[in-house]
Amino acid sequence: MSELVGNLLVAQSGGPTAVINASVVGVLQEAGKHGCIQEIYGGLNGILGILNEELIDVNEEKAKTIEDLRHTPAAALGTCRYKIDFKKKPEQAARDMDRLFDVFQAHNIRYFFYVGGNDSQDTSHKIHLEALKRGWEMRVIGVPKTIDNDLPHTDSCPGYGSVIKYNAATVMEIGCDVGSMATDDGSCCIVEVMGRAAGWIAAGTVLAKRSPADAPHIILLPELPFNEAKFLAKVQETVEAFRYCVVVVGEGLKDERGEEIGADKSSVDAFGHPLLSGAAEALAKVVQTKLELKTRTVKLGYAQRAAAHFASATDANNAYACGVAAVKAAVAGQSGFMVKIVREHNADGSIRWTTGLQPLEDIANVEHFLPREWISEDGFMPNEKFVEYARPLIEGQVAVPVEGGLPKYASFEKARVAKKLPARGSALAAA
Amino acid sequence: MSELVGNLLVAQSGGPTAVINASVVGVLQEAGKHGCIQEIYGGLNGILGILNEELIDVNEEKAKTIEDLRHTPAAALGTCRYKIDFKKKPEQAARDMDRLFDVFQAHNIRYFFYVGGNDSQDTSHKIHLEALKRGWEMRVIGVPKTIDNDLPHTDSCPGYGSVIKYNAATVMEIGCDVGSMATDDGSCCIVEVMGRAAGWIAAGTVLAKRSPADAPHIILLPELPFNEAKFLAKVQETVEAFRYCVVVVGEGLKDERGEEIGADKSSVDAFGHPLLSGAAEALAKVVQTKLELKTRTVKLGYAQRAAAHFASATDANNAYACGVAAVKAAVAGQSGFMVKIVREHNADGSIRWTTGLQPLEDIANVEHFLPREWISEDGFMPNEKFVEYARPLIEGQVAVPVEGGLPKYASFEKARVAKKLPARGSALAAA
Numbered sequence: 001m002s003e004l005v006g007n008l009l010v011a012q013s014g015g016p017t018a019v020i021n022a023s024v025v026g027v028l029q030e031a032g033k034h035g036c037i038q039e040i041y042g043g044l045n046g047i048l049g050i051l052n053e054e055l056i057d058v059n060e061e062k063a064k065t066i067e068d069l070r071h072t073p074a075a076a077l078g079t080c081r082y083k084i085d086f087k088k089k090p091e092q093a094a095r096d097m098d099r100l101f102d103v104f105q106a107h108n109i110r111y112f113f114y115v116g117g118n119d120s121q122d123t124s125h126k127i128h129l130e131a132l133k134r135g136w137e138m139r140v141i142g143v144p145k146t147i148d149n150d151l152p153h154t155d156s157c158p159g160y161g162s163v164i165k166y167n168a169a170t171v172m173e174i175g176c177d178v179g180s181m182a183t184d185d186g187s188c189c190i191v192e193v194m195g196r197a198a199g200w201i202a203a204g205t206v207l208a209k210r211s212p213a214d215a216p217h218i219i220l221l222p223e224l225p226f227n228e229a230k231f232l233a234k235v236q237e238t239v240e241a242f243r244y245c246v247v248v249v250g251e252g253l254k255d256e257r258g259e260e261i262g263a264d265k266s267s268v269d270a271f272g273h274p275l276l277s278g279a280a281e282a283l284a285k286v287v288q289t290k291l292e293l294k295t296r297t298v299k300l301g302y303a304q305r306a307a308a309h310f311a312s313a314t315d316a317n318n319a320y321a322c323g324v325a326a327v328k329a330a331v332a333g334q335s336g337f338m339v340k341i342v343r344e345h346n347a348d349g350s351i352r353w354t355t356g357l358q359p360l361e362d363i364a365n366v367e368h369f370l371p372r373e374w375i376s377e378d379g380f381m382p383n384e385k386f387v388e389y390a391r392p393l394i395e396g397q398v399a400v401p402v403e404g405g406l407p408k409y410a411s412f413e414k415a416r417v418a419k420k421l422p423a424r425g426s427a428l429a430a431a
Numbered sequence: 432m433s434e435l436v437g438n439l440l441v442a443q444s445g446g447p448t449a450v451i452n453a454s455v456v457g458v459l460q461e462a463g464k465h466g467c468i469q470e471i472y473g474g475l476n477g478i479l480g481i482l483n484e485e486l487i488d489v490n491e492e493k494a495k496t497i498e499d500l501r502h503t504p505a506a507a508l509g510t511c512r513y514k515i516d517f518k519k520k521p522e523q524a525a526r527d528m529d530r531l532f533d534v535f536q537a538h539n540i541r542y543f544f545y546v547g548g549n550d551s552q553d554t555s556h557k558i559h560l561e562a563l564k565r566g567w568e569m570r571v572i573g574v575p576k577t578i579d580n581d582l583p584h585t586d587s588c589p590g591y592g593s594v595i596k597y598n599a600a601t602v603m604e605i606g607c608d609v610g611s612m613a614t615d616d617g618s619c620c621i622v623e624v625m626g627r628a629a630g631w632i633a634a635g636t637v638l639a640k641r642s643p644a645d646a647p648h649i650i651l652l653p654e655l656p657f658n659e660a661k662f663l664a665k666v667q668e669t670v671e672a673f674r675y676c677v678v679v680v681g682e683g684l685k686d687e688r689g690e691e692i693g694a695d696k697s698s699v700d701a702f703g704h705p706l707l708s709g710a711a712e713a714l715a716k717v718v719q720t721k722l723e724l725k726t727r728t729v730k731l732g733y734a735q736r737a738a739a740h741f742a743s744a745t746d747a748n749n750a751y752a753c754g755v756a757a758v759k760a761a762v763a764g765q766s767g768f769m770v771k772i773v774r775e776h777n778a779d780g781s782i783r784w785t786t787g788l789q790p791l792e793d794i795a796n797v798e799h800f801l802p803r804e805w806i807s808e809d810g811f812m813p814n815e816k817f818v819e820y821a822r823p824l825i826e827g828q829v830a831v832p833v834e835g836g837l838p839k840y841a842s843f844e845k846a847r848v849a850k851k852l853p854a855r856g857s858a859l860a861a862a
Contacts, residue, residue, distance in 0.1 A: 012611075015612070016607075016611050016612065045614055048614055072607065073604050073607050073608060074604070074607035074608040074611040074612075075611040075612070077611075078611050079611055079612055080612075081612075082614075165836055165837070168837055169740050169837050169838055170738070172838065172840070173504050173734065173737035173738055173739060173838075174732075174733045174737055176447075176503065176504050176505035176737055176840060177447050177504060177505040177733045177736065177737040179505070180443075180505040180506040180507070180508075180510055181447065181505075181506070181509075181511075181512075182509075183476055183479060183511050183513075189732070189733060191734075207835070207837065208837065278712070281709070281712070296732055296733060297709075297730060298730060298731065298732035298733060299728060299730040299732075300731075301728060301729035301730075302609060302620060302727060303601045303605055303731070305608065306605055306608040307601070307604055308604060309600050309604065309741055310740055310741065314836075391835060391836070394835075394836035394837065395835075395836045396836065397833065397836075404638070404822060404825075404826075405596055405638070405743065405745075405822070405827065405828075406596070406599055406600050406638065406639065406825065407600055407603065407604075409603070409607060
């Protein structure tokens, strides 16, 4: 494989995580070691910024900033949910693809790394195929990222270990709180966590549980249809046993007809879509009215995926390793792969984390759900198989520097790379 | 003052905090140093447990457990919201008071410490007066506790520094997240925090803000009536300037008629009370429908007051010092006071935290609100005076031991003290 000399472009996509920047730092720090990589650029707001030729020159950033981004949550380069959609918008997609390659060629991009979840891996795959078709030699490697943990073929997804570490600690603390307030009449607390389709995040809170009396007492997973009668019976049984009940629910919990229980059909937005007031609120109303039990809700929302103040060191290290591995693979001549996390066991049973490569075509648009055999028979709790899988992902804590009692996070100065192309024009307006 | 020999009873009341146990540990560890204090008892679930003669023998607990409770959230002795209410239920209150003194006398309680907020200080005051009236020599000292920070005469309330440290870090992290996702169409996130009447908790999140572009952009305080038009204009202005807007709202925000905006009049509980779906949800509906701006909510709920994994060391140390000071004052012959936190300045401007005593009659049922002159003219942000007050309260972080990637919290074994009285009987049933 001949050495490919040129510039590097890295961008981030989809919902941010506590460790997505660690992957970018892995890319940047490894890229600095390879002479074949000349300029190092960051694309702002994912594909959307690249389409607009909004690139920053990472070599203008302080080394200290880059080091500090390893523990900074959210997407330092900005992110987007923009998708190149050949199915629904084929003409727009074709124009976008032309424009992307105009940008790649104008800036001699020969290494492209896209850090994201399912959609982003799909985008990377399409760009890889397009580069081959156009004969533009460019190495494309996807870097995994998603708190949802729903990418296939990788042991786990960077971002997942941190979200469940924070959520499990939070559920443990809420359990202490509600348990200590539970007098004879009992009480219930319902904690809503992210996860529209897959229950990995909700399941992860089981790590807070060390005895049957501990919170969480019930975990409702979006994979299993919600049965109100069985749920109420389980709440009642729990309150009778422990005087309180902490329920964790994945936001995308659905009823037996497949409708999200958090959809509030009484209010719609300007476009007529029902507003989601949330699964926890909906469940709380059921518990309060049918069991006459004092019930409070917690909705962690964006707080959970940004909680770098309590991020998992294992997760952050794996995220960083994925960025490093992506550059190494590309420099070695690979293209069209996603880096995956591999769990191996040493002779003493301890875990050795490594990385591997998986063809992007195996990843794109495949969702990986929680296996049914990792969930208790009654459906209300992940079992020991899940715990064995998940516990190593939350080991260790990222040390975050502090200033004035609060975490000290970094941000890029964002020195823009001079544009070389005409403005995106009509394509921009249509986006 | 002659030495008073006898037993000690400590109990906790009201909503738990991240550091209420630190105050109890201060009481217990200081009590062990004084020969005049014989047995050391804990009352379970505050006044309610004492009425039921549910006492535990703290000398049966391991010293390690007690040390570990210094960083354990929630009320290790259990708590209650039960109130001895001479106004609304005079007969029940008189029976309760008789019963309390039966318990005190049966167990030779000569030192009584009650850790709690406004209501609990009121209870302590009544017990102190009653002891004088009955000629039962007993030293009664209130120990302050409340995340709401609404007790008068004390610099601040133990629990407050920790809740605002965690909330400010969370708002900072949410700001990173939402800011990094904000593409041209903008987005809004509304974070609901506790605080029914006073805005101290919501105000505390201003500490996350280091520049005008930083979150939070708007803080809505329950002290100031909500004006929808001005609020929407401010959101619009913020999104135009920064492409995103993070709003923090105290749960008790009221409209101009004094009604809580979080009350959902469309649903009622079994007793006909409107269910609160929350201020953040109500505001999100307004922003989504009137500004057509993507809006998400976060409701931290109990998570915020139990977040010992990111508690303030200043707060925890002050909480502990209040417990110590309570015992010292009582042994020195004082009764009928609440310990207060005092802020003094060293010659170099640094802060020296000490404690003082304030008569309980000055505390009971007085609520301390955020001064209007600590809030910006437009009412949407606390100003520099507040920041100067609040920032020292979040300094330092409590070191929490970790096990399996999660905080390791302690709990009492709760060896019961043998009961000496007949069951509370009819009084119990009526409670």
